[in-house]
Amino acid sequence: MLRVEHVTKTFGGLTALKDLSLAVSEGQIKSIIGPNGAGKTTLFNVISGFMAPEAGEIRLYDRTVTGLAPEKVAHAGIARTFQIVKPFNNLTVIENVLVGSLAVHGHPRVARERAREILDFIGMADKAEWPARKLTLEDLKRLELGRALATRPRLLLLDEVMAGLNPAEVDEFIELIRRIRKHGVTILLIEHIMHAIMSLSDEVLVLNYGVRIYEGDTRGAIKDAGVVEAYLGEEYLLA
Amino acid sequence: MTKRRLIPLLCVPVAVFFLTIPLYGGDYLLEMLIIAFWFAYLGSCWNIVGGYAGLLSLGHATFVGIGAYTSTLLFTYLGVTPWLGMFAGALLASLVGVVLGYLSFRFKVRGVYFSLITMASTEIVRLVFEHVDWLGSTIGIFVPAVKGAGGAALYQFGPKWPYYLVILAMTGGILWVTYLIEHSRLGYFLKAIKENEDAARSLGVSAVRYQIIAMAVSGFFIALGGTFYAQYRLYIRPDLVMGVHFSVEIVMGPIIGGWGTLLGPVLGSLVMTPLGESTRWLTEVIKTTFHVQGLTGLHMITYGLVLVLVVRFMPTGIVGLYLKRKELKREKGIAAR
Numbered sequence: 001m002l003r004v005e006h007v008t009k010t011f012g013g014l015t016a017l018k019d020l021s022l023a024v025s026e027g028q029i030k031s032i033i034g035p036n037g038a039g040k041t042t043l044f045n046v047i048s049g050f051m052a053p054e055a056g057e058i059r060l061y062d063r064t065v066t067g068l069a070p071e072k073v074a075h076a077g078i079a080r081t082f083q084i085v086k087p088f089n090n091l092t093v094i095e096n097v098l099v100g101s102l103a104v105h106g107h108p109r110v111a112r113e114r115a116r117e118i119l120d121f122i123g124m125a126d127k128a129e130w131p132a133r134k135l136t137l138e139d140l141k142r143l144e145l146g147r148a149l150a151t152r153p154r155l156l157l158l159d160e161v162m163a164g165l166n167p168a169e170v171d172e173f174i175e176l177i178r179r180i181r182k183h184g185v186t187i188l189l190i191e192h193i194m195h196a197i198m199s200l201s202d203e204v205l206v207l208n209y210g211v212r213i214y215e216g217d218t219r220g221a222i223k224d225a226g227v228v229e230a231y232l233g234e235e236y237l238l239a
Numbered sequence: 240m241t242k243r244r245l246i247p248l249l250c251v252p253v254a255v256f257f258l259t260i261p262l263y264g265g266d267y268l269l270e271m272l273i274i275a276f277w278f279a280y281l282g283s284c285w286n287i288v289g290g291y292a293g294l295l296s297l298g299h300a301t302f303v304g305i306g307a308y309t310s311t312l313l314f315t316y317l318g319v320t321p322w323l324g325m326f327a328g329a330l331l332a333s334l335v336g337v338v339l340g341y342l343s344f345r346f347k348v349r350g351v352y353f354s355l356i357t358m359a360s361t362e363i364v365r366l367v368f369e370h371v372d373w374l375g376s377t378i379g380i381f382v383p384a385v386k387g388a389g390g391a392a393l394y395q396f397g398p399k400w401p402y403y404l405v406i407l408a409m410t411g412g413i414l415w416v417t418y419l420i421e422h423s424r425l426g427y428f429l430k431a432i433k434e435n436e437d438a439a440r441s442l443g444v445s446a447v448r449y450q451i452i453a454m455a456v457s458g459f460f461i462a463l464g465g466t467f468y469a470q471y472r473l474y475i476r477p478d479l480v481m482g483v484h485f486s487v488e489i490v491m492g493p494i495i496g497g498w499g500t501l502l503g504p505v506l507g508s509l510v511m512t513p514l515g516e517s518t519r520w521l522t523e524v525i526k527t528t529f530h531v532q533g534l535t536g537l538h539m540i541t542y543g544l545v546l547v548l549v550v551r552f553m554p555t556g557i558v559g560l561y562l563k564r565k566e567l568k569r570e571k572g573i574a575a576r
C-alpha cells in the first residue's frame with residue numbers, strides 16, 4: 001500500500017536519508033530499527049509531510065503524497081504519533097481525540113461518539129474529562145495513539161510509542177497495537193525495544209546512516225551480520 | 240448536570256438587571272455602561288483571534304476603523320443608512336482580515352512577530368487615513384445629524400438609552416456567536432492549533448485555513464462595533480478608532496478578564512472602564528482641591544499599573560483564576576476520597 005522510492009533527504013552537509021526505498025503491504029506491521037541518527041524519524045517526517053524530500057517519491061496506493069502538507073497527508077489516510085508526545089495540554093482527554101475525529105467527520109455529535117469509542121478502545125474512558133496535562137507518560141502515549149486513530153487512518157506511523165514505559169506497560173501496548181491491526185490498519189513502527197519488535201513485526205527494516213542495510217523477516221534480521229554490527233551488538237547474539 | 244442548568248438560569252436575572260438600568264440610571268451611568276459594553280463587545284470579538292486562536296493581534300483597531308469609516312463614508316457621500324453600511328464595513332474588514340491572515344500565517348509569521356506585523360499594519364492604515372483629505376484627514380468626519388423622528392432608521396437616537404440597548408444586544412450576540420464557535424469544529428481546531436500546531440496538522444487540521452477563518456469572523460464582528468461608535472459619537476477621527484494605542488485598549492478587557500474564555504472580555508471591560516472613569520474623576524478632584532496641573536495621564540498610569548499587577552498575579556485573568564481555583568478544589572476533593 002505504501003511505497004517509498006529512492007528518497008533522499010539532506011540537512012546541510014548531512015545526508016539523513018540516502019536513496020532509500022521501502023514497501024509496506026496492506027495489513028502488515030513493519031518495524032524500522034537502527035541506531036540513533038540513522039534517519040528513522042526523518043523518514044517518518046518525510047512520509048507524513050512535515051519535511052519535503054530532495055529526491056524520490058512516496059506513494060500511498062496509487063496516489064503520490066510526496067511534498068503534500070501534513071494535513072493533506074492525514075486526509076489521504078496516514079496518521080502518525082510523535083516520539084516526544086504532543087498533547088493538547090489544556091484540552092480534556094476526549095477533546096484531544098475529538099480534534100482527530102472532527103477532522104474526518106464534520107458533525108460534532110458523530111465525532112464525539114467516535115471519540116468515545118476510541119477512548120473505550122484505548123482504555124481511557126474513565127479519564128475522558130481529565131485535562132491532558134494531568135496525565136502520566138503512559139496515558140499520554142495512549143492518548144497520542146488514540147488521537148491518531150480517530151482520524152481513521154489506513155496507515156499508522158508509530159514513533160517510539162513504547163519508549164519510557166515499564167515492561168508491564170510495554171506488554172499492554174503490544175496487545176493494543178495487535179488490536180489496532182485487527183481493525184485493518186497497517187502499521188509502520190519505529191522502536192528500540194527488541195522484545196516488542198520481535199513479538200509484533202511481520203518484517204523489519206534496518207537503517208544505518210540513512211541507508212537500508214536490511215529489509216525482510218524478523219528472524220533473518222537478528223542473524224544478519226551487518227545488522228548485528230551496526231545496531232544489535234555482539235552481546236545480542238550471545239544472549 | 241444541575242450546574243449546567245443553573246448557568247442559563249442565572250443569565251435571566253443578569254440580563255434583566257442590565258436591561259432595566261435605563262429605567263432608573265442617569266445619563267452619566269448610561270454613558271459609562273455604553274463605553275464599558277462597547278469595549279466588552281470589541282474585546283469579545285478580539286477574543287476569537289487573540290484568546291481562542293492564541294494569535295496576539297495588536298491591530299484589531301484597523302477593523303474597528305474600517306467599520307466606522309465605511310458606514311460613515313457611505314452615509315455622508317451616498318446617503319446609505321448605516322444599518323446597511325455597517326455590513327459593508329464588516330465585509331470589508333473581514334476581507335482585510337483574510338489578506339492580513341494569509342500574508343502572516345502562510346509565511347509562518349507567529350507569536351511576537353504576528354503582534355508586530357499587526358501593530359505595523361494598523362499604524363499604516365491610521366497614517367493613510369490621517370493624510371487623505373476625502374477620508375477626513377486628521378480633522379475627522381462628522382456624521383450629519385438627523386433631527387426628529389427619521390433618526391432611528393439612520394442609526395441615530397436622541398437619548399442615550401437606545402444606544403445602550405443596541406450595544407447590550409450586540410454584546411449578547413457576540414457572546415452567543417463565541418459560544419457557538421467554542422462548541423464547533425472551528426473552536427476545537429483553533430484551540431488545538433494554539434496548543435500544538437504540529438500535532439493539529441498531523442490530525443488533518445489545516446492551521447492556515449482555520450486561523451484565517453478566525454481572522455475573518457473576528458474582523459467582521461468587530462467592524463460592527465466601529466459603526467456603533469461612529470453613530471453614538473457622530474464623529475470619528477483616525478486616532479480615536481485606529482492605531483496601536485486603541486488596539487491596546489481593546490486588548491485590556493480580555494487580558495484582565497481572561498482571554499480565551501467566554502465571559503472574560505466582558506468582565507474585564509466592566510471592571511476596567513469604571514476604574515478608568517473613577518481615576519479620571521479622582522484626578523479632577525485632586526486638581527481642584529490642590530490646584531495642581533498636568534495630571535491628565537493619570538488614568539493611563541492606572542491602566543498600566545493594573546495590567547502589570549494582573550500579568551504578575553493572575554496571568555490568565557479573572558475567569559482564569561476562578562477556573563484554577565475550581566480545579567484545585569476538585570483535586571482536593573478527589574484526594575480526600
